[in-house]
Amino acid sequence: MSAFTGTGALARLIVRRDRVLLPIWMLLLGLLPLSLASGTAQLYPTDAGRQGYIDSLAGNPMLLLFYGTKPDNASLGALIYWRSATGMVIMALIGVLFVIRHTRVEEEAGRRELLGATVVGRHAPVAAALATISCASVLVGALVTLGMISQHTPAGGAAAMGLAWACAGILFGAVGAAAAQLSEGAGAARGIGVAIVGVAFGVRGAGDVAGGGLSWLSWVSPLGWIYHVRAYAGDHWWVFAVIAAAAVAVTALALRLSARRDVGAGLLPPKLGPASAGPGLASPLALAWRLHRGSLYGWLIGLGIVGGLLFGGVAKTSGDLLADNEQLKQIMERLGGASGAGDVFIAGSLGLGAIAVAAYGISAALRMRTEEAALRSEALLATGVSRLRWAASHLVFAFLGPTLVMVVTGLAAGLLYGTATGAVGRELPRVLAGALVQLPAIWLLAALTVAVFGLAPRRAPAIGWAALSLCVILGQVGAALQLSQALLDVSPFTHIPHVPGGPVTAVPLVVLTALTVALVVAGLAGFRRRDVPIT
Amino acid sequence: MENSIEVAGLIKRFGQTTALDGLDLTVAQGEVHGFLGPNGAGKTTTIRILLGLQRADGGTARLLGGDPWHDAVSLHRRLAYVPGDVTLWPNLSGGEVIDLLGRLRGGVNRARRDELLERFDLDPRKKGRAYSKGNRQKVGLIAALASDVELLLLDEPTSGLDPLMEEVFRQVVAEETEQRGRTVLLSSHILSEVEALCDRVSIIRQGRTVETGTLTQLRHLTRTSISAELSTPPNGLADLAGVHDLHVRDHQVRLQVDSAQLDTVLRQLTSHGVRSLVSQPPTLEELFLRHYETEPSK
Numbered sequence: 001m002s003a004f005t006g007t008g009a010l011a012r013l014i015v016r017r018d019r020v021l022l023p024i025w026m027l028l029l030g031l032l033p034l035s036l037a038s039g040t041a042q043l044y045p046t047d048a049g050r051q052g053y054i055d056s057l058a059g060n061p062m063l064l065l066f067y068g069t070k071p072d073n074a075s076l077g078a079l080i081y082w083r084s085a086t087g088m089v090i091m092a093l094i095g096v097l098f099v100i101r102h103t104r105v106e107e108e109a110g111r112r113e114l115l116g117a118t119v120v121g122r123h124a125p126v127a128a129a130l131a132t133i134s135c136a137s138v139l140v141g142a143l144v145t146l147g148m149i150s151q152h153t154p155a156g157g158a159a160a161m162g163l164a165w166a167c168a169g170i171l172f173g174a175v176g177a178a179a180a181q182l183s184e185g186a187g188a189a190r191g192i193g194v195a196i197v198g199v200a201f202g203v204r205g206a207g208d209v210a211g212g213g214l215s216w217l218s219w220v221s222p223l224g225w226i227y228h229v230r231a232y233a234g235d236h237w238w239v240f241a242v243i244a245a246a247a248v249a250v251t252a253l254a255l256r257l258s259a260r261r262d263v264g265a266g267l268l269p270p271k272l273g274p275a276s277a278g279p280g281l282a283s284p285l286a287l288a289w290r291l292h293r294g295s296l297y298g299w300l301i302g303l304g305i306v307g308g309l310l311f312g313g314v315a316k317t318s319g320d321l322l323a324d325n326e327q328l329k330q331i332m333e334r335l336g337g338a339s340g341a342g343d344v345f346i347a348g349s350l351g352l353g354a355i356a357v358a359a360y361g362i363s364a365a366l367r368m369r370t371e372e373a374a375l376r377s378e379a380l381l382a383t384g385v386s387r388l389r390w391a392a393s394h395l396v397f398a399f400l401g402p403t404l405v406m407v408v409t410g411l412a413a414g415l416l417y418g419t420a421t422g423a424v425g426r427e428l429p430r431v432l433a434g435a436l437v438q439l440p441a442i443w444l445l446a447a448l449t450v451a452v453f454g455l456a457p458r459r460a461p462a463i464g465w466a467a468l469s470l471c472v473i474l475g476q477v478g479a480a481l482q483l484s485q486a487l488l489d490v491s492p493f494t495h496i497p498h499v500p501g502g503p504v505t506a507v508p509l510v511v512l513t514a515l516t517v518a519l520v521v522a523g524l525a526g527f528r529r530r531d532v533p534i535t
Numbered sequence: 536m537e538n539s540i541e542v543a544g545l546i547k548r549f550g551q552t553t554a555l556d557g558l559d560l561t562v563a564q565g566e567v568h569g570f571l572g573p574n575g576a577g578k579t580t581t582i583r584i585l586l587g588l589q590r591a592d593g594g595t596a597r598l599l600g601g602d603p604w605h606d607a608v609s610l611h612r613r614l615a616y617v618p619g620d621v622t623l624w625p626n627l628s629g630g631e632v633i634d635l636l637g638r639l640r641g642g643v644n645r646a647r648r649d650e651l652l653e654r655f656d657l658d659p660r661k662k663g664r665a666y667s668k669g670n671r672q673k674v675g676l677i678a679a680l681a682s683d684v685e686l687l688l689l690d691e692p693t694s695g696l697d698p699l700m701e702e703v704f705r706q707v708v709a710e711e712t713e714q715r716g717r718t719v720l721l722s723s724h725i726l727s728e729v730e731a732l733c734d735r736v737s738i739i740r741q742g743r744t745v746e747t748g749t750l751t752q753l754r755h756l757t758r759t760s761i762s763a764e765l766s767t768p769p770n771g772l773a774d775l776a777g778v779h780d781l782h783v784r785d786h787q788v789r790l791q792v793d794s795a796q797l798d799t800v801l802r803q804l805t806s807h808g809v810r811s812l813v814s815q816p817p818t819l820e821e822l823f824l825r826h827y828e829t830e831p832s833k
Contacts, residue, residue, distance in 0.1 A: 185664055272660040273628025282638040375622045382586050382616040383639035386608045531589040
């Protein structure tokens with residue numbers, strides 16, 4: 001028996017477990033460049049138009065942070081490779097998280113031990129996770145290549161671009177495998193993996209934004225190598241040799257680390273906690289704070305502050321950009337009303353941010369289900385804690401958490417946009433209002449999750465996420481697919497007024513809020529009456 | 536004496552399956568009551584109904600003089616519960632969980648908590664994810680035992696504990712009742728644990744109570760195994776009440792007899808002239824195994 005015996009069977013198990021999630025993200029990411037290319041080709045049919053577009057975007061350092069240094073030509077392919085670079089960062093993140101999910105998480109749950117006692121080689125679990133993420137990444141890359149070829153871009157550039165996307169998933173899958181060896185807890189492993197992606201992104205971005213004497217920085221970062229493939233703008237094939245060497249080295253490191261430690265153990269010693277609880281830890285709310293604070297901080301910083309500053313910072317540039325392009329301006333105004341282009345951008349960004357925050361609201365509401373299924377709610381409900389009090393401790397985070405994130409997003413975006421336009425006093429309240437009008441739609445999705453949790457708990461995760469996916473599809477591609485208005489109206493986000501800029505009508509906000517209250521009441525009534533735990 | 540738990544004719548269905556089918560259970564105040572039955576007999580379901588976590592479809596249940604469903608919160612302040620599989624929050628230390636659960640029940644006895652930590656040899660600083668099954672169980676036990684409550688509901692609380700810790704558990708539970716006058720409902724599979732701790736026992740099977748009584752009473756339900764060699768071939772043994780598994784071959788006899796009928800059967804045997812006699816004393820184990828064996832359900 002070799003150290004890799006059983007890899008194939010384990011890979012099939014991974015595919016079976018992720019049979020829903022895997023195709024969804026593969027399709028979403030794989031088709032992203034295609035959709036971007038077809039839209040851009042219509043708006044900027046000429047090289048001159050595209051060059052103007054590239055120059056105006058490249059004037060904004062915030063965008064260089066995401067896109068990297070601008071391409072040396074204005075072909076459609078070069079523009080799309082540059083504009084969709086964030087997709088490669090998402091591939092890297094997925095690579096890290098996917099491999100940790102199928103190695104360290106399994107180990108922490110004790111399932112790895114169950115498998116390890118069967119005919120499975122020592123390296124098989126890591127190898128299976130890496131093989132699966134590599135195949136998935138290559139398929140995404142193939143989709144990217146085919147999509148770009150279908151837009152009449154050169155095949156060589158399309159191949160380089162697809163390979164670059166695939167490499168992001170493969171290389172950072174290996175990084176995830178190495179990170180998974182370090183800590184006993186999956187949470188810490190995820191933190192380490194995401195931090196590596198973050199540092200790689202930051203170092204690369206710093207090099208690209210600073211340019212000149214510091215541009216070598218972006219060569220230090222593994223993400224920088226992937227950016228430096230520069231598809232359609234030189235096609236640096238030799239960079240792939242660097243990436244492949246790094247991927248092999250990191251994989252070998254992960255396998256060595258995994259061979260040196262016991263199953264379940266980590267290389268870093270686990271941290272000890274306090275021997276007794278602080279005086280504050282005496283209520284379900286205090287416990288809920290411990291359980292929810294990590295993700296609340298993450299959303300506040302990630303979306304609230306970073307996202308808000310980004311929206312506000314880019315709004316001025318994109319406003320100027322729109323002013324130059326009559327055709328684009330007309331399209332945006334049709335979407336967001338006849339106000340200034342900067343307003344249109346802010347309202348659109350806040351709408352996108354609101355979808356992400358709705359995901360946070362749903363996941364916070366689903367925490368109740370996790371707690372119930374893990375039998376941890378049983379331990380609390382057997383003490384002097386009523387069901388309503390327990391549920392309320394989580395609902396605080398499902399509803400006030402997203403509210404707080406949107407407030408911070410609005411403040412950050414308004415502050416930066418106001419500073420850029422020189423009218424903080426005018427823009428701050430307008431942008432904040434734009435963030436706040438999104439709340440009823442966000443709440444409604446969390447409330448739907450709560451209702452299903454109370455009435456049919458086993459279905460809560462599926463229905464919560466399905467509802468969000470429906471809203472994403474209707475909101476993002478519904479108009480392009482020319483779906484009927486009645487269908488678009490299913491999404492609560494359709495009814496949110498476009499603020500700042502558009503007219504504000506209170507009726508939809510009141511109706512959505514009333515529906516939210518009704519769903520929460522129904523959910524809580526169901527939860528009070530039903531058996532606990534339903535596993 | 537008032538009863539801490541009074542359950543009569545309890546019925547609980549989950550879809551098509553009937554988990555409890557007319558279960559009866561009475562636990563007197565201050566006693567340790569053993570609650571036995573094979574896996575899936577309905578022990579956990581009964582305890583969850585007593586905790587007001589699940590609602591019965593029929594029958595009555597009274598707990599500490601209240602209604603488990605309607606008075607759940609006020610009753611929970613007077614009891615502590617340890618599930619058979621304690622699950623902890625991965626990012627909370629064992630000490631934090633003990634304090635949190637204790638406070639939510641209305642208060643932790645600090646001295647008792649520290650004493651129990653020492654006796655169970657538990658490091659309270661480890662995070663929930665780092666504990667083994669046995670150590671998670673200890674966290675649940677200490678959280679329950681360090682709370683000032685009248686009633687302890689323990690659902691197979693010693694699963695995963697090593698024999699040494701099992702012994703500590705027995706001592707602690709004995710103290711609970713003797714020194715603090717607490718009532719304990721102890722669901723268990725471990726016969727020695729039940730014999731060491733319990734005043735009375737209820738055995739359930741397929742959602743019904745099949746035996747209940749003190750251990751002494753239950754011993755009367757046990758059977759003595761007898762094998763004897765007689766001078767003359769025996770007759771009439773099969774007609775005697777209380778004789779089971781009778782095997783006769785020439786002068787050899789093997790049988791089992793209910794303890795209550797022992798005297799009658801011995802008289803019958805001696806009337807045939809006993810040449811040798813081997814008798815095995817009644818064991819509770821034999822009684823339990825008899826109830827654990829699955830009969831084809833009706």
